Amino acid sequence: MKFFRLTIAVLAIAPFFAAAVSAESHRNCRKHPGGEWQMDPAEYVVRNCAFCHGPGMEGKAVAPRLAGQHQDYVVYQLERFRDKSRNNPFSLKFMSHVAAKVLPDSYCELGAYLSGMPTEAAKDGNKEHAAEGEDIFLHGKPSNNLPACQFCHGPEAQGTGKFPRLGGQSYYYLKRRLEQWAEGYAVVSPHMPGIVGLMTPGEIEAVASYLSFLEAAPSRGEY
Amino acid sequence: MRAGGFRLAVQAAVLAIFMPAAAQASDIDEKLGYCRNCHGRHYEGFIGYYIAPRLAGQTQVYLENQLKAIGKHTRDDPNAKRFMWPVLTHGAPALWPRISKRLSEMDAPPAADGPKRLVETGRKIFEGGVPDENIPACAACHGEDGHGSDQVPRVAGQLYSYTVEALNDWVQGHRAKDPVTPADPNTMQPIAKSLNKEQIKAVAAFLSYQK
Numbered sequence: 001m002k003f004f005r006l007t008i009a010v011l012a013i014a015p016f017f018a019a020a021v022s023a024e025s026h027r028n029c030r031k032h033p034g035g036e037w038q039m040d041p042a043e044y045v046v047r048n049c050a051f052c053h054g055p056g057m058e059g060k061a062v063a064p065r066l067a068g069q070h071q072d073y074v075v076y077q078l079e080r081f082r083d084k085s086r087n088n089p090f091s092l093k094f095m096s097h098v099a100a101k102v103l104p105d106s107y108c109e110l111g112a113y114l115s116g117m118p119t120e121a122a123k124d125g126n127k128e129h130a131a132e133g134e135d136i137f138l139h140g141k142p143s144n145n146l147p148a149c150q151f152c153h154g155p156e157a158q159g160t161g162k163f164p165r166l167g168g169q170s171y172y173y174l175k176r177r178l179e180q181w182a183e184g185y186a187v188v189s190p191h192m193p194g195i196v197g198l199m200t201p202g203e204i205e206a207v208a209s210y211l212s213f214l215e216a217a218p219s220r221g222e223y
Numbered sequence: 224m225r226a227g228g229f230r231l232a233v234q235a236a237v238l239a240i241f242m243p244a245a246a247q248a249s250d251i252d253e254k255l256g257y258c259r260n261c262h263g264r265h266y267e268g269f270i271g272y273y274i275a276p277r278l279a280g281q282t283q284v285y286l287e288n289q290l291k292a293i294g295k296h297t298r299d300d301p302n303a304k305r306f307m308w309p310v311l312t313h314g315a316p317a318l319w320p321r322i323s324k325r326l327s328e329m330d331a332p333p334a335a336d337g338p339k340r341l342v343e344t345g346r347k348i349f350e351g352g353v354p355d356e357n358i359p360a361c362a363a364c365h366g367e368d369g370h371g372s373d374q375v376p377r378v379a380g381q382l383y384s385y386t387v388e389a390l391n392d393w394v395q396g397h398r399a400k401d402p403v404t405p406a407d408p409n410t411m412q413p414i415a416k417s418l419n420k421e422q423i424k425a426v427a428a429f430l431s432y433q434k
Contacts, residue, residue, distance in 0.1 A: 032273075125412075139309045140309070140310075142309055142311075142312060142313035143313045145253065145254070145256065147257070147261055148306060150272065150273075151260075151271045151273050151275070151306060151317030152272055152274035153272060155272075158272075159272070160271075161271050163271055163272060190264075191260065194260075195260065198411035203345065219272075220272070
């Protein structure tokens with residue numbers, strides 16, 4: 001009888017436990033689009049994010065543009081900030097506690113809202129290096145076993161799902177991010193460290209420059 | 224940081240002098256490492272913005288034929304052009320037989336990513352064809368288990384969206400030349416063109432679950 005009651009108790013609380021576990025690992029926005037927010041996402045973003053990311057979430061200084069970024073990518077990064085697996089200095093200093101304040105149930109709605117925001121290219125890269133960057137982005141460097149970035153990020157760097165939109169992102173942000181993988185920070189992406197390890201500083205510079213000039217292009221998928 | 228290229232070249236050279244067999248292994252290991260970026264950690268296939276097929280357990284002869292056809296540009300589907308033509312401009316054809324052999328010996332779990340509701344329909348087409356429309360059973364050439372043999376490729380366990388894309392490539396007129404005998408018409412083109420969209424999806428879904 002004791003065992004029976006114990007079993008019932010475990011079965012009764014199991015769904016809550018499962019929900020908590022799934023909230024911490026990887027959220028599937030198709031299956032769990034999110035509950036109702038108490039605040040309109042637009043208002044939330046203006047109050048909590050725009051101070052660093054810019055009034056239109058277009059990015060500012062070290063904070064990247066989030067406008068137009070894909071829902072799955074945003075959600076995945078919020079989870080990585082929250083659990084601190086994204087461990088580069090600015091992420092730990094600024095984003096971990098911010099992400100901790102956003103309710104996990106709201107991640108999908110926040111990501112959906114951001115993905116629909118209009119976006120403009122930062123155009124802050126080095127124009128002289130853009131042509132070299134384009135060649136690397138589209139074709140990689142087969143002589144050095146470097147894969148083509150467009151395979152995951154799309155022909156116009158528009159991204160899809162968990163592969164972020166890079167087109168029009170700030171040159172400074174992209175360059176720093178690429179350098180951080182080479183410096184050994186946070187795996188988070190299983191693919192990027194090995195890829196960046198094959199790039200010279202000049203190639204990083206060229207690709208980041210090229211990308212900063214790309215205007216937003218439509219992607220596959222809804223967000 | 225260009226970590227990979229120079230050091231590996233020196234290692235390969237040293238090994239080539241003292242241990243020729245090991246030197247050989249390390250040069251294809253380097254190339255196989257390159258393939259992983261798009262084809263998956265275990266060559267099980269991978270979907271980024273574009274789709275790269277599963278290569279694990281593919282027949283050696285088919286892989287060699289595709290590499291040759293890509294190298295000569297007789298394989299011309301859009302993604303082969305976009306990705307594989309540049310990749311192989313720096314390929315070393317001397318390595319292709321050993322790369323193909325190594326891939327043919329690998330295994331990976333099936334992609335299992337097709338819509339489940341289509342699997343039964345797909346199985347019927349795979350095993351029995353569609354006699355009313357003169358569509359032969361896929362199993363007749365690709366084997367009951369879908370593992371293929373010699374120049375007939377393995378199709379079992381392939382990514383659902385890759386099989387759909389490949390069949391649609393033939394429907395759209397790509398890959399029209401037989402890579403083994405380019406003067407001959409391609410075997411798959413008339414078959415793919417006889418299938419309708421639903422049948423293509425069904426077969427692809429079924430195959431994605433086959434081990």
